Amino acid sequence: MFHTTFTDFLNQHFEQHNLSGSLKETLNAIVAACVQISAKTRQGALSGVLGEAGSGNIQGEAQKKLDVIANQILIDALRQTPTVAGIASEEEDNFVETNEHGEYLVLFDPLDGSSNIDVNISVGTIFSVLKKQSSGSLKTDDFLQNGRNQLAAGYVLYGVQTQLVFTAKHGVFGFTLNDQNQFILTKDNFMLSETTAEFAINMSNQRHWESPMQSYIAELLAGIDGVRGKNYNMRWVASMVAEVHRILTRGGVFSYPFDKRDPAKPGKLRLMYEANPMSLLIEQAGGLSSNAKQNILDIQPTGLHQRVAVILGAKEEVERVNQLHA
Numbered sequence: 179m180f181h182t183t184f185t186d187f188l189n190q191h192f193e194q195h196n197l198s199g200s201l202k203e204t205l206n207a208i209v210a211a212c213v214q215i216s217a218k219t220r221q222g223a224l225s226g227v228l229g230e231a232g233s234g235n236i237q238g239e240a241q242k243k244l245d246v247i248a249n250q251i252l253i254d255a256l257r258q259t260p261t262v263a264g265i266a267s268e269e270e271d272n273f274v275e276t277n278e279h280g281e282y283l284v285l286f287d288p289l290d291g292s293s294n295i296d297v298n299i300s301v302g303t304i305f306s307v308l309k310k311q312s313s314g315s316l317k318t319d320d321f322l323q324n325g326r327n328q329l330a331a332g333y334v335l336y337g338v339q340t341q342l343v344f345t346a347k348h349g350v351f352g353f354t355l356n357d358q359n360q361f362i363l364t365k366d367n368f369m370l371s372e373t374t375a376e377f378a379i380n381m382s383n384q385r386h387w388e389s390p391m392q393s394y395i396a397e398l399l400a401g402i403d404g405v406r407g408k409n410y411n412m413r414w415v416a417s418m419v420a421e422v423h424r425i426l427t428r429g430g431v432f433s434y435p436f437d438k439r440d441p442a443k444p445g446k447l448r449l450m451y452e453a454n455p456m457s458l459l460i461e462q463a464g465g466l467s468s469n470a471k472q473n474i475l476d477i478q479p480t481g482l483h484q485r486v487a488v489i490l491g492a493k494e495e496v497e498r499v500n501q502l503h504a
């Protein structure tokens with residue numbers, strides 16, 4: 179029933195859409211590194227990879243051992259991939275130059291949701307690929323391209339199954355890791371319904387949201403008796419990769435809005451290696467993604483680690499949030 183490997187899929191897909199072979203090489207390297215990360219996450223306590231690393235990152239977050247391990251696996255793999263000029267990682271203060279003559283920039287959150295690792299809840303790797311536009315030595319500005327410039331994006335979800343979801347801007351495709359460590363095509367073209375009855379948000383922050391967001395969520399909670407005229411279900415996994423995968427699989431809307439706890443921060447999630455790649459996947463699957471005022475993919479980045487408010491998923495819901503914030 180399922181037999182197409184990711185590598186064979188890429189060959190067919192790239193030929194069909196006339197995409198560059200060097201991008202294919204870059205993607206194969208990222209995905210091969212994620213197979214190594216999957217093996218590490220599966221072993222858990224048996225290989226001493228749980229718990230804190232005893233270090234912190236630029237985000238001011240305590241790093242888990244697996245954050246550091248996953249980050250190093252990806253950096254080592256991409257250093258050995260001639261097509262990759264440099265990387266930006268949630269776990270690295272600055273960019274890392276990998277190959278002087280590389281064409282691509284790879285941005286990633288090596289292990290998103292890592293607070294869930296020690297309690298065995300799904301975590302994931304998120305990646306985004308940009309073209310190095312300028313000649314000469316690599317600089318931070320080379321990475322600061324808006325989300326529409328992404329050539330490819332995806333994630334690997336280390337969950338009940340290990341699944342890869344990927345786009346090169348010609349649809350969104352899903353692969354499942356088999357017991358020979360091959361990703362096999364199991365979902366041909368994710369498509370999102372424009373409507374949903376399921377939302378994901380961390381309700382404990384309700385008092386910190388701006389009033390339009392409070393009004394939006396109150397509408398959903400009012401259910402069939404409210405203006406939306408239907409009952410909603412709620413989910414919160416505290417792992418963006420798991421939430422986005424659920425939304426791509428059965429619909430929904432995910433929000434991590436601006437909140438007043440730290441007004442200097444426009445949101446919790448990072449634009450370059452969380453919001454942009456996830457927004458490209460969602461938009462390619464027929465959904466929408468916004469910071470409540472602007473399409474995420476149109477935001478002109480100003481820093482590698484800048485944060486952004488995120489509302490993504492079913493078009494009708496994202497448009498309602500935008501309308502309330504207008």
Ligand code: P6P
Binds near residue numbers: 290293380416419446
């Ligand atoms: P909270 C994980 O740390 C993450 O960056 C996303 O994956 C997730 O959606 C969010 O933060 C969870 O945040 O505040 O609910 O723990």
